[in-house]
Amino acid sequence: MASRLAKELLTKMTLEEKVSQLLQLAAPFYDEIKDDGEITGPMEELGITDAHVSGSGSVLGVSGAENVIALQNKHLENSRLGIPLLVMADIVHGFKTIFPIPLAIGCSWDMELAEASAEIAAKEAAVSGVHVTFAPMVDLVRDPRWGRVMESTGEDPYLNSLFARAFVRGFQGQDLASEKHRVAACVKHFAAYGLAEGGREYNTVDLSERQLREYYLPAYKAALDEGCEMVMTSFNTVEGIPASGNKKLMRDLLREEWGFEGVLISDWAAIKEMIAHGVAEGEEEAALKAIEAGVDIEMMTPCYVHHLPQLVQEGRVDEALIDEAVLRILELKEKLGLFEEPHRGADPEAEAQLVFSAAHREVARELAVKSSVLLKNEGGLLPLDPGQKVALIGPFAASGDILGWWSWQGSKEKAAQLGTAMQQASAQASNVVIAQGCQIESISEAEVQEAEAAAKAADVIILALGESSEMSGEGASRSDIRLPEAQLELVRRISLLGKPLAIVLFNGRPLDLHGVYDEADALLEAWYPGSEGGAAVADLLYGKANPSGRLSMSFPHTVGQIPVYYNHFNTGRPLSEASSEERYISKYLDIPNEPLLPFGYGLSYTSFAYGELVLSSDSLTAENPLTASVKVTNTGSLTGEETVQLYVRDITGEVVRPMKELKGFRKVRLTPGESAEITFEINEPLLRYYHSDLSYKSDPGRFELFIGPNSRDAAKGSFQLVR
């Protein structure tokens, strides 16, 4: 229900003013406010007028308290009805304090820290004048060729849903009106953008509605259940219709079925792109389709402002559709308190104090520690002893390019570099000798020889390798996801020395680890760990912290195996030990079916033993759940954190069910010798799924249950669901 204030305003607005509210422009359009005269170019390109700019409802990509205050003042001066501007921006994994990339946060399996990171991001952004963040991105991802997997928390609908909720809580808090240090969240990209064909950016998505509901929708829905204020349409098609003109998705599902009353925004230019997709003849038809689908804000194209007024006058669009959209935008402004306090949290003093504060960076460091995943550690090479002589070699040995994509406000110069942090952590700085070895994508003999000399003099070699941050994120799909050849060459040359070798990876996607995995004695996946990344990685390398991250996305053997994910089907001709020599079996001739490193996988410097899996009963009913327990013991010599994972398989369904589905997990911290009894409740709702008629229910019958340290190595039990 629309508020009184919004309704009253609406009655005073002309049709042109209403339609202008639906326009969102990027910062350069408002540069006239700073009098630097940059306005003409972009305005001409979009074919819009001064009146459109001064009447626009929202802006994207502006920040800085003074900037935003000046912008808002100027905007209000020009606004006949005193309607404030909404300021939106992509605050994806931090504002100036940059946290690990979302895929890394996904590997922390830590909802409290994820929430804390979003809360800090919100605080820094809010005091810098931002009202809405275009986050969380909750697209489920199975294709690491797609550069945007770095923005997602991974391949599992259950885990992604928990993170979606945590991020929304962190951004929005309890009450946006009273909490000025929070920002409204905008969940994206609705829907199923993670399934872009071939992992190619902006590409087609096509899937059954059942699959959409089962895997792709839950995380968006979870964000909305947590109160997320906004939704962004995706660039892709769904069932042949681009999301921004997709009535079935936007009206029928999002608005009608889910009851979403917040603001729906198109992704950048996505309304106009319906022309290139081939479902709209021109801007007018694109505008018509988008408004009919219920898209409230058009980001960065002028289809609405150019055509909606006339479409209404000609009676082809009901003005009620426009009123609906305007009301939702005005209500969001009201909810954020912008009518009373148009500057909201923007505050230069608070900005100077809070942004990139030591307290915020401390949380970034903690989260980076929890997000890194130890993939291999033969012979216990790690942790290092502070007295050891280390050669730290590679393009990330002394690099600030560890923030990852979507860190437009972050400073690479201020990022904690690995080399400096390791020199501080070792017994004496001279124990850690740094050599470049190669660049990200090139190598010279001189660089290699310098690196070899450093390596020969050391007890241990650490190679710091990876992708530059431009190699993932938006518009950065790769068809070959190995490390660039120059770095593989460095690994070859250095491993010839036959010395203990650990590799630390800084990257934005699961990689094909050929040329790295077998060559290294130890392998630490640090992802892009953010502003405090170097310090966090040094904490892990020297054992001040014990790795606890678990993969939230599988690492393929090779690119030819993609998509490879843990919750796959069995097929009618499954591969097994007994069938592996047969031809007519679902398999590859040259690689295994399973990924190199499965979902849920990650090592620790200590070891954990799992006791017997005990079920309280061999059957359950809707009224009587059962419990599954296991005793987990720290059998090593260091305190560590284990992530105990629960998976279920429905042996016979009305439709085929995945081999395993994550249904719960617990993180436990155990001192050496300590044990914990971990108990999960298995109840009937946990066993429901979408049937062929899209009903969501369980079927009686036999289930398997797995508890263990990852999706591959879990102990198995079984039970019956009885009606």
Ligand code: NOJ
């Ligand atoms: C395009 C991206 O797909 C989206 O995620 C982002 O929020 C917008 N650009 C605005 O920057």
